Amino acid sequence: MTKASDRAYDAIRAMILSGELAAGDPVREEALAERCGVSRTPIRDALRRLEGDLLIRKTDSQRSFVADWSLDDVGDAFELRAMLEGYAARRAARNMSAEVLEQLRACNAAIAAAISGRKPDVATFLDRNREFHALVLETAGSRRLTNLLTALIEQPVVWRTAHHYDPEAFQRSHSEHGDLLSAFERGDGAWAESIMAGHIRRAFHAYSDAHLGMKAAGRDAA
Amino acid sequence: MTKASDRAYDAIRAMILSGELAAGDPVREEALAERCGVSRTPIRDALRRLEGDLLIRKTDSQRSFVADWSLDDVGDAFELRAMLEGYAARRAARNMSAEVLEQLRACNAAIAAAISGRKPDVATFLDRNREFHALVLETAGSRRLTNLLTALIEQPVVWRTAHHYDPEAFQRSHSEHGDLLSAFERGDGAWAESIMAGHIRRAFHAYSDAHLGMKAAGRDAA
DNA sequence: CTTATCCAAATTGTATACAATACAGAACCT
DNA sequence: AGGTTCTGTATTGTATACAATTTGGATAAG
Known part of the structure; x- marks a missing residue:
């Protein structure tokens, strides 16, 4: 546990799994940062991992969204x-x-x-x-x-x-x-x-x- | 291509694929940063991706090594x-x-x-x-x-x-x-x-x- | 009324500075 | 001498500031 980064990862994943962040919702780094009480740096780390899990999808221009599954x-x-x-x-x-x-x-x-x-x-x-x-x-x-x-x-x-x-x-x-x-x-x-x-x-x-x-x-x- | 980050990713992957970085070698962020001509931030991004590709392995304390495969x-x-x-x-x-x-x-x-x-x-x-x-x-x-x-x-x-x-x-x-x-x-x-x-x-x-x-x-x- | 262009705001990408942590070697005790 | 702890150094983690890019709308031309 590298503290902030993993905490952010868990927190964001939980938000998605619980439905608090709905499928298709846009995800802004700064908003999450404030919400998790950390800076944007660990948030970016977490988002990168979540992208690997296919829970987050990034558009052409690197904007993040909660993945929606057909x-x-x-x-x-x-x-x-x-x-x-x-x-x-x-x-x-x-x-x-x-x-x-x-x-x-x-x-x-x-x-x-x-x-x-x-x-x-x-x-x-x-x-x-x-x-x-x-x-x-x-x-x-x-x-x-x-x-x-x-x-x-x-x-x-x-x-x-x-x-x-x-x-x-x-x-x-x-x-x-x-x-x-x-x-x-x-x-x-x-x-x-x-x-x-x-x-x-x-x-x-x-x-x-x-x-x-x-x-x-x-x-x-x- | 978000420029620096992807450039670093490609460069590091190429180093591993070509054998320039041998299996088991330790990988230090700052050294790569200097080598790729960018700061540590995009390097960390790239390393995270390479870890997902299983080309990089991180120890308990987050130190990076080139993965070796049996x-x-x-x-x-x-x-x-x-x-x-x-x-x-x-x-x-x-x-x-x-x-x-x-x-x-x-x-x-x-x-x-x-x-x-x-x-x-x-x-x-x-x-x-x-x-x-x-x-x-x-x-x-x-x-x-x-x-x-x-x-x-x-x-x-x-x-x-x-x-x-x-x-x-x-x-x-x-x-x-x-x-x-x-x-x-x-x-x-x-x-x-x-x-x-x-x-x-x-x-x-x-x-x-x-x-x-x-x-x-x-x-x-x- | 439609379309194109440009500007302002928002958002992400990168760099740097600093804090926290881990590693290695020396000094110290037993 | 062997082991342990302590401290300096190296490396990674985080925060912040700034640059680059994108988005959306306003404005003006057709």
């Missing part, structure tokens, strides 16, 4: 995620250890607890879900893969999708994690890959269904 | 490239237009010319090869995919590999591009994907063979 963009992101996280799961199956397996089980148990009640604890679900995927990714043991996926995993749009899940969707997600555990236990990388890819694709369709009504979704999952 | 790292990068560029080829097949197809043909013709002589024109080969892949990527029409692949395509290690190609390797590369053209002509995305994935994998093994001797390469292409 349904097609989101579809692309999910398809890439499905491919890359599938690959991560395959690699993770090769490297899986008893300890990590136990951690994954604990994680999924926590998820089960969070969604068992009448009112699902969405925040906990999201946290533990992220932890689960992070563990798999870490076990895959490819710094490069982690790097690529980080930009894809924390999408503002996706972030809020789980709030529209119906109870059954939570249950399915939990159950798919269970299948993944079975694949890991058996060291079956190909199986793990299939499950993970399907898991991510299902998440996309959950998102897509939640955001329909505007127009019939015309994407074909190739 | 054979395993390179293998990972290639495998990811194979997957992602395969996907790009599939999408490109869907979107292919007559104009782009013509450009690709011209590109591959230029490659043929460059490698036909007794002494292959490696610089031209590399340029046109990059152009070919860039066209495919652009036609895939996914900003996100482009973003992910950019970091993977221009690797310093890879960059110098083609200089060790034997004549046959150049010929194969050209011929695979030709196959890709056939797939595009027929709009066969699945075929295009297979060819591209194989094309990239072959490139890895060419790299791997060129850099062997140190120890028997123990990677398994999954």
Whole structure:
């Protein structure tokens, strides 16, 4: 933590993820600087990073805007995620250890607890879900893969999708994690890959269904 | 081009790609600033971008070094490239237009010319090869995919590999591009994907063979 | 009324100065 | 002598001032 720069990065990302900064909004360095209580220098640093995360988009003349994602963009992101996280799961199956397996089980148990009640604890679900995927990714043991996926995993749009899940969707997600555990236990990388890819694709369709009504979704999952 | 910042980025990247800055070398901002004739501010900007490209690595305390890649790292990068560029080829097949197809043909013709002589024109080969892949990527029409692949395509290690190609390797590369053209002509995305994935994998093994001797390469292409 | 041009305001890019931090070597204690 | 702490130096982080560029509108010509 280099203090100001990272603080600014976290703060701005949080603003975008929470929707406080809406998609398409212009972003002025000085305004953010004042808001974060730092000078423009660390803000520029943070914006550069956020641009890498594709949360910020810069126009031809370097003006910054909050990136807005069309349904097609989101579809692309999910398809890439499905491919890359599938690959991560395959690699993770090769490297899986008893300890990590136990951690994954604990994680999924926590998820089960969070969604068992009448009112699902969405925040906990999201946290533990992220932890689960992070563990798999870490076990895959490819710094490069982690790097690529980080930009894809924390999408503002996706972030809020789980709030529209119906109870059954939570249950399915939990159950798919269970299948993944079975694949890991058996060291079956190909199986793990299939499950993970399907898991991510299902998440996309959950998102897509939640955001329909505007127009019939015309994407074909190739 | 915001002038100084981009100039610094290009200059530093060129230093790394050319080997002028060797892997593992420490990188001091002020030294680069003097060398590029600009102040530290645009240098920091450039370093941040290069860090995103994984050409620069920063230690715990934010000191910069030229990233060094193990054979395993390179293998990972290639495998990811194979997957992602395969996907790009599939999408490109869907979107292919007559104009782009013509450009690709011209590109591959230029490659043929460059490698036909007794002494292959490696610089031209590399340029046109990059152009070919860039066209495919652009036609895939996914900003996100482009973003992910950019970091993977221009690797310093890879960059110098083609200089060790034997004549046959150049010929194969050209011929695979030709196959890709056939797939595009027929709009066969699945075929295009297979060819591209194989094309990239072959490139890895060419790299791997060129850099062997140190120890028997123990990677398994999954 | 439309269009082009130019000017003023706003915004980003760069340079420099200064503060904070990390590294290395010396002095000191055990 | 070995290890530890302390201090000077080198390097990075931040703030501010200023230059360059862009944006939007006002104004004038057609």
